[in-house]
Amino acid sequence: MSYAIKSIRNICLMGHGGNGKTSLAESILFMTGATDRLGKVVDGTTVSDFDSEEIRRKISIADSAMFCEYNGVKINIIDTPGYFDFSGEVSQALRVADAGIIVCSAKDGLNVGAEKAWKMLCEAKKPRAIFIAKTDEENANYDKAFASLRDKFGVSVCPMVAPIMEGEKIKGLIEVSTKKAFTFDSKGKRTEIPVPENMKAEVAKLYNTLAEGVAETSEELMDKFFGGEDFTPAEMSAAFGEGLRDCSICPVFCGSAYTALGVSLLLDAIVNYFPYPQEGGEIVKDSAPSSAIIYKTVSDQYGKFSLFKVVSGKITNEMTLVNPRTGTSEKIGHIYVMQGKKNIEVNEIGCGDLGAVSKLSDSKTGDTLCNHSLNKALPGIAYITPCYSMAISPKIKGQEDKIAAGLTRLAEEDLTFKIFNNAETHQMVVSGAGDIHLDVLCSKLKNKFGVEVELSPARVPYRERIRNKVRVNGRHKKQSGGHGQFGDVWIEFGPQSETEDLIFEEHVFGGSVPKNFFPAVEKGLRESIGRGVLAGYPVVFLKATLVDGSYHPVDSSEMAFKTAASLAYKAGLPTANPVILEPIGYLKVFIPDTYMGDIMSDLSKRRGNPMGMSAADGMQIVEAEVPMAEMSSYAIDLRSMTHGRGSFTFEFVRYEDAPAMIQQKIIEDTKALAAEAE
Ligand SMILES: Nc1nc2c(ncn2[C@@H]2O[C@H](COP(=O)(O)OP(=O)(O)OP(=O)(O)O)[C@@H](O)[C@H]2O)c(=O)[nH]1
Numbered sequence: 011m012s013y014a015i016k017s018i019r020n021i022c023l024m025g026h027g028g029n030g031k032t033s034l035a036e037s038i039l040f041m042t043g044a045t046d047r048l049g050k051v052v053d054g055t056t057v058s059d060f061d062s063e064e065i066r067r068k069i070s071i072a073d074s075a076m077f078c079e080y081n082g083v084k085i086n087i088i089d090t091p092g093y094f095d096f097s098g099e100v101s102q103a104l105r106v107a108d109a110g111i112i113v114c115s116a117k118d119g120l121n122v123g124a125e126k127a128w129k130m131l132c133e134a135k136k137p138r139a140i141f142i143a144k145t146d147e148e149n150a151n152y153d154k155a156f157a158s159l160r161d162k163f164g165v166s167v168c169p170m171v172a173p174i175m176e177g178e179k180i181k182g183l184i185e186v187s188t189k190k191a192f193t194f195d196s197k198g199k200r201t202e203i204p205v206p207e208n209m210k211a212e213v214a215k216l217y218n219t220l221a222e223g224v225a226e227t228s229e230e231l232m233d234k235f236f237g238g239e240d241f242t243p244a245e246m247s248a249a250f251g252e253g254l255r256d257c258s259i260c261p262v263f264c265g266s267a268y269t270a271l272g273v274s275l276l277l278d279a280i281v282n283y284f285p286y287p288q289e290g291g292e293i294v295k296d297s298a299p300s301s302a303i304i305y306k307t308v309s310d311q312y313g314k315f316s317l318f319k320v321v322s323g324k325i326t327n328e329m330t331l332v333n334p335r336t337g338t339s340e341k342i343g344h345i346y347v348m349q350g351k352k353n354i355e356v357n358e359i360g361c362g363d364l365g366a367v368s369k370l371s372d373s374k375t376g377d378t379l380c381n382h383s384l385n386k387a388l389p390g391i392a393y394i395t396p397c398y399s400m401a402i403s404p405k406i407k408g409q410e411d412k413i414a415a416g417l418t419r420l421a422e423e424d425l426t427f428k429i430f431n432n433a434e435t436h437q438m439v440v441s442g443a444g445d446i447h448l449d450v451l452c453s454k455l456k457n458k459f460g461v462e463v464e465l466s467p468a469r470v471p472y473r474e475r476i477r478n479k480v481r482v483n484g485r486h487k488k489q490s491g492g493h494g495q496f497g498d499v500w501i502e503f504g505p506q507s508e509t510e511d512l513i514f515e516e517h518v519f520g521g522s523v524p525k526n527f528f529p530a531v532e533k534g535l536r537e538s539i540g541r542g543v544l545a546g547y548p549v550v551f552l553k554a555t556l557v558d559g560s561y562h563p564v565d566s567s568e569m570a571f572k573t574a575a576s577l578a579y580k581a582g583l584p585t586a587n588p589v590i591l592e593p594i595g596y597l598k599v600f601i602p603d604t605y606m607g608d609i610m611s612d613l614s615k616r617r618g619n620p621m622g623m624s625a626a627d628g629m630q631i632v633e634a635e636v637p638m639a640e641m642s643s644y645a646i647d648l649r650s651m652t653h654g655r656g657s658f659t660f661e662f663v664r665y666e667d668a669p670a671m672i673q674q675k676i677i678e679d680t681k682a683l684a685a686e687a688e
């Protein structure tokens with residue numbers, strides 16, 4: 011069945027890990043009859059957290075799409091992971107959601123996850139609401155949680171409900187806009203009760219706070235508010251809708267996913283005030299030719315599913331659409347609506363609605379599928395650059411190809427990690443958002459692709475150079491029966507700063523080395539500089555000048571001169587004051603003011619060289635040059651120093667001489683590695 015645009019709501023659940031998003035989704039599905047049993051995260055029985063990794067870890071790792079029908083409206087719910095390593099999934103969900111619900115806990119209110127969700131919603135200019143969950147728990151304190159949110163996010167944060175307390179326990183809720191009180195049964199069904207006498211003053215106060223927010227939406231309502239008049243339900247409803255859409259109102263609800271208390275009030279609001287599919291700059295059009303944006307890809311043993319939102323027209327099976335990025339025509343075969351892991355086949359997905367299609371040949375997350383007459387890509391999905399890198403290797407030697415194949419499959423679902431084969435360090439390096447992200451990838455490699463892997467710190471690509479000029483002889487002479495071998499060169503090695511590449515020149519007088527052997531000498535040197543004399547790292551900024559030598563009319567050959575050149579290299583470089591260079595990167599850290607002291611002292615421990623400080627968007631930006639060797643765990647260290655509030659970018663800038671102590675350590679590490687390899 012296809013729904014009219016106005017009867018569709020697309021919401022995503024966002025917020026801090028463990029605050030109750032998945033459980034709220036479960037409660038909504040159960041309450042509305044979409045499921046007949048209330049699953050629990052702890053038992054691994056929720057509709058949303060169905061992946062084996064999610065069940066094992068008891069956290070959400072990927073978006074899951076679910077839906078229910080409430081008062082004739084189809085509500086699509088995308089549950090997102092709260093753990094910061096999976097923020098790419100939140101970006102995907104937000105791409106197609108028409109509003110976000112930030113789930114907070116009544117135990118701790120404002121937290122970093124809520125701050126981040128708020129920021130993402132502001133950047134995406136999407137309407138937002140807050141659900142304060144876990145009101146049934148011990149130590150729950152709705153009032154405190156609400157106050158912390160309003161303190162942080164300002165007056166747009168409007169109280170829609172007030173808890174009726176009986177001692178420490180919540181007994182029911184008052185809907186502030188109607189000043190009605192309710193109790194709820196175990197399925198969340200509500201019964202109206204009189205507003206308790208002792209709460210009347212409180213309700214009047216909250217109504218006033220709410221009315222203040224509503225009054226902000228128009229001058230007419232502002233006049234009415236200052237005239238001391240109550241708003242009519244129709245005025246309230248219209249103002250909430252408008253206020254939500256232009257983000258001047260963020261309604262706050264509360265309740266419990268376990269007892270379904272308060273969930274119906276949230277659903278009423280979703281149906282009555284939340285926007286139907288209409289996005290800024292991407293007005294959803296029913297009558298136009300078909301187009302859809304792919305917001306997620308699921309690749310499992312049943313095949314590949316591309317989850318999409320219909321942005322214009324409708325999507326039916328048997329359609330052929332084009333992917334404007336690749337120019338490929340994609341045949342739409344079976345289409346589905348998703349209920350967690352369950353896919354329910356349908357014939358058509360209407361405009362604004364969410365669905366899934368299987369077996370697309372050449373389309374990925376962020377791509378558009380559209381009618382050939384449109385052939386224009388919709389805005390895609392932006393991900394943050396992966397900043398935590400580790401070398402990945404198989405536990406059983408020789409399974410490197412299996413890792414590469416597995417990761418390539420996993421990359422169909424997850425565009426937030428990158429693989430890189432570092433030919434120089436002979437390591438396969440995987441970069442992701444943090445340690446949990448990489449850990450999940452490793453588990454999936456084991457469980458889905460049968461390859462056990464281990465992670466180790468990625469080797470740093472050091473370099474070597476020389477600081478002094480030396481003049482050395484390389485002489486290769488071999489007499490073995492018939493033809494001998496003879497090559498003899500004098501080479502001047504010295505530093506240069508023009509290019510990392512070798513500069514080779516010859517100043518040979520009187521034909522002591524015939525011209526036709528020059529290329530062999532250069533070749534011998536080029537092969538040699540791949541291995542430095544200190545720790546085997548490539549030698550850069552080297553100049554070599556062939557100045558003299560001798561030859562034998564019969565025994566000299568290209569091979570012999572190549573060998574002579576490499577002998578000169580081996581003899582000369584250790585005497586030319588060699589040094590190990592380490593890569594230096596430019597770091598930009600974005601942090602709230604309060605962490606400045608910690609960040610600076612940490613940077614000095616990492617041998618960082620501060621380059622400047624500035625402020626933007628309420629954050630401090632610290633810039634510094636830091637050796638790359640000191641940055642391997644920065645992603646997780648910064649997270650723990652700033653409770654997840656900090657972020658950073660880091661880019662290679664140049665090579666610099668490493669301090670003597672560090673050089674010594676690099677040389678020792680190389681020796682240890684060589685001993686291990688033997
Ligand atoms: N008492 C009580 N516990 C709840 C409630 N909601 C969630 N929980 C519990 O809190 C824990 C975390 O809940 P989840 O629903 O997994 O939280 P989440 O926000 O989806 O977490 P992530 O997916 O990791 O971001 C689980 O053990 C839930 O059973 C609630 O309303 N009341």
Ligand SMILES: [Mg+2]
Nearest residue numbers: 031032069070
């Ligand atoms: Mg979850």
